[in-house]
Amino acid sequence: AQSVTQLDSHVSVSEGTPVLLRCNYSSSYSPSLFWYVQHPNKGLQLLLKYTSAATLVKGINGFEAEFKKSETSFHLTKPSAHMSDAAEYFCVVIITGGFKTIFGAGTRLFVKA
Amino acid sequence: NAGVTQTPKFRILKIGQSMTLQCTQDMNHNYMYWYRQDPGMGLKLIYYSVGAGITDKGEVPNGYNVSRSTTEDFPLRLELAAPSQTSVYFCASTYQQGKDYGYTFGSGTRLTVV
Incomplete structure (x- = not known):
């Protein structure tokens, strides 16, 4: 069965410090992975996507994510x-x-x- | 280029009332979707359409209906509103359903049923 687990419902950081948002997935097939951001009272906006090219993906606003197949993770x-x-x-x-x-x-x- | 436009932004309905949530896109996308977002639950697919005249059910279609008479428009109809339909509704579209294509989302409709 396919699933996506975001390991933290809330993350709090101080301005200027690093951000880590964790995502694990389960898939029997080769997946594509995306991160979206939603600001208050707004729709979802695409941050970045992994589609089987480079495993380190850079997105907008300085965010990046690394696809790790061995760990089935795609942390932002x-x-x-x-x-x-x-x-x-x-x-x-x-x-x-x-x-x-x-x-x-x-x-x-x-x-x- | 307006993208995906949803109206209204907010609505309060009484139990048993009906309403239509409007969604229109100007990107000539064939694929359109309706999702509902409940706190801590992510997004759940209600209905989707792969082109004008073609619609199909998603994960949570009960209590809703859709139509797709044109490429641009994909309205969602609620008949006999129930408190369980209190949610934020998002319309989305994409050029092609596939690995390389992300979605464009509307800004949402916040619906409260009382």
Whole structure:
């Protein structure tokens, strides 16, 4: 069975410190993996995607994620948090063939001044 | 380029009332979707469409209906609203359903049923 697990429902960091949002997936097939960000009262915006090219993927606003097949993980990182990064982040898996999309439950990121 | 536009942004319904959530996109995307978002639950697929005239059920279709008469529009109909339908609804579209294509989302409709 395919699934996506975001390991933390909430993450709190201080401004200027690194961000780590964790995502593990389970898939019998070769997946594509995405991270989306949702700011309050807004729709979801694509941050970055992995589609079987380079395992280290760079996205918008300084975020990046590394696909680790051996660990079935796709963690999202940023070297230095900014107040504007406070939002909810969703890890998403699209199964090969593209006919099934699975959303993680989301991780809310808080950034303290 | 407006992307995906949803209306209304907020709505309060009484139990048993009906309403239509509107969704339109101007990107000529064939694939369109309706999701609901409940706290701590991620997004759940209600209905989707692979092109004008073609729709199919997602994970949680009960209590909803859709139509797709044009490429641009994909309205979601709620008949006999129930408190369990209190949620945030998102419409999304994509050019092609596949590994390399992400979704474009609307800004959502926050619905409360009382």
